[in-house]
Amino acid sequence: MNRKTFYTLVFFVCLYLVFSNFYHQVGQTLSYDVYGYYLYLPLTFIYGDLGMQNPDLVYELMEKYHSSGIFYQGHLTESGNYVMKYTMGQSILYAPFFFIGHLIAQFTSYPSDGFSKPYEMSVFIGGIVYTLIGVYFFTKVLLHFFEEKIALLVLLVVLFGTNYLLHTSMFSQNPMTHNTLFSCYAIIVWMTIKWYENQKWKTIVYLGLVCGLVTLIRPTEIVCVFIPLLWNAWSKESLNAKLKLLKSNYKQIVTFSLLIFCVISLQLIYFKIYTGSFFFSDYSGNNGEGLDLFPPHTLNTLFSFRKGWLIYTPIMVFSLLGFRSLHKRNKAIFWSLFIYFSVNLWFVSSWSNWWYASSFSQRALIPSYIVLGISFGYFLLYLKEQRMVFKSVIVGVLTLLLFLNLFQIYQYKLGILHGDRMSKDYYFRTFGSLVKDPENEKLLYFDWGEAHASKRINEKHIFQAVFKQNFEKIDQFYSKNAHSGQKAEILSMENPFSKGVAKRYSELTSKDHVWLKVSCWVYSEVENTDQQFYLITHADHKGKAYQYETLDSKTLEIPLKTWTQITFNYLTPHIRRSYDEIKACVWFREGLGILVDDLTMEVWEEK
Secondary structure, three states, X not given: OOHHHHHHHHHHHHHHHHHHHHHOOOOOOOOHHHHHHHOHHHHHHOOOOOOOOOXXXXXXXXXXXXXXXXXXXXXXXXXXXXXXXXXXXXXHHHHHHHHHHHHHHHXXXXXXXXXXXXXXXXXXXXXXXXHHHHHHHHHHHHHHHOOHHHHHHHHHHHHHOOOHHHHHHOOOOOOOHHHHHHHHHHHHHHHHHHHHHHOOHHHHHHHHHHHHHHHHHOHHHHHHHHHHHHOOOOOHHHHHHHHHHHHHOHHHHHHHHHHHHHHHHHHHHHHHHHXXXXXXXXXXXXXXXXXXXXXXXHHHHHHOOOOOHHHHOHHHHHHXXXXXXXXXXXXXXXHHHHHHHHHHHHHHHHEOOOOOOOOOOOHHHHHHHHHHHHHHHHHHHHHHOOOHHHHHHHHHHHHHHHHHHXXXXXXXXXXOOOOOOOOHHXXXXXXXXXXXXXXXXXXXXXXXXXXXXXXXXXXXXEEEEEXXXXXXXXXXXXXXXXXXXXXXXXXXXXXXXXXXXXXXXXXXXXXXXXXXXXXXXXXXXXXXXXXXXXXXXXXXXXXXXXXXXXXXXXXOOOOOOOOEEEEEEEEOOOOOOOOOEEEEEEEEEEOOOEEEEEEEEEEEEEO
16 A cells, blocks of 8 residues: 555545534533533633632523533632633633634624634534544554554554544544544654654654643643653663763753643642632542542453443454564563553543543543554554464454444444443343343443432332441530430530441442431420521541531421431442441531430441
């Protein structure tokens, strides 16, 4: 295959990606996660309210354009400002297309509010542009290492044999980070190649800016620096030569580092202005999820039927095998790419909610497909040298896996494959099926959303255990007017929190969820309208609460001078770690005081 034929075929691949984007465009592009990435732009350049001092404006826009069911994209801080959950890197990439949309809105009848059709379509088309940029630089990288035939095979496998296609060119997902990060990594690898060839200033500037940008899009992508820093380092001699090269170009290396810092500092400045601190956890609104680096959830991330990468993108097994051939044939780049991939996988699989989002396979690994494409190409070089029988078998397997991926994407489109509740039994029950059977859905993992909405413990549940706080061991703030036993605790403004019940999740159940019936007995001598207290239950991870739920006394009728039982049902959340505790207590907020006794936590499991 000559270069002209190669580019002709790549051109038709690009045409298909463009067609796929428009054909599968659904719903509002500027919605949910994209809404959070994008908000920086209209809040800054249209409304001049990046700190959301007027949150009603955001809620009105959200309701008008159906951008999100709830506003989870930002958090109210102690300073009174809202801070975006997501860092601003993606909004920088949206910016050129935001301004194009704003200009169109100015000269048409569409509202210049940041969310009308011109803005939506501009950002959507911008996503297609970034897709094409990614394919362009990816092909340049592939042609640097391989002949045209192998380069084309790698391109087709990565684009059509993985979850790349679904998460960049279907269902209006091209504005998501997976698309832009894939393109940025293609640029990073290409600029790394070019800098080690010519050490030009413009190359190191581009490299520094893009490395800073991917970190600003997703902070854990700082691992991208392993690619340029470890390139051409595989032995003592090569390391000495590399250090000599870096030393002779130290001004460029300093510039590279400063550019990364300057780009990242945009987020730090934003945090400083709107929180008072340079550092802020964007996910601080939910302590139930975050990075659990030791140990990570790597085995589940790779092999779980719930959303295991190698279960739903099995063709990538050959990319992993390709690292052996890469090490043998091109040691100069092996450690750079292998260490990057290993550390990146560690970060990706360290996210506590590793199956997060309704998506197909592990979409967080899509940016690493540039590196995995190179290792896959080296696997093909190895395969090329093997005997015809072995070669034919592997080619047959690769072909089947490619078509399996396309078929399962179609199943996902039909709603047969679920985005985050897949199980082994359900997977095999629906394997090869094009009909969605409601009976099969009983095999899916538990639906927290549906169950949480019902708040019911019914005949499907079995009582397992009870844990009780009877307040017999308290030394102060107690009364002998008890519901049972000798003591009850006196809650007042002086002693607002009762002693509670606290149990590790592993002590409650071995299952992934459990229902709790939380109750206590209260005694009051003051009208309910004159005071307020809450029965509280929550999970606790290292002293930080999540899934915090309360029963408010204002919603209850509590008779005077009578012991009255109050109760509510609590569904445990996705538990971050088995040692996390489930806690229950009573919080007295205002009034003259109440008595509390016999705080209990009953455990009910599904049959």
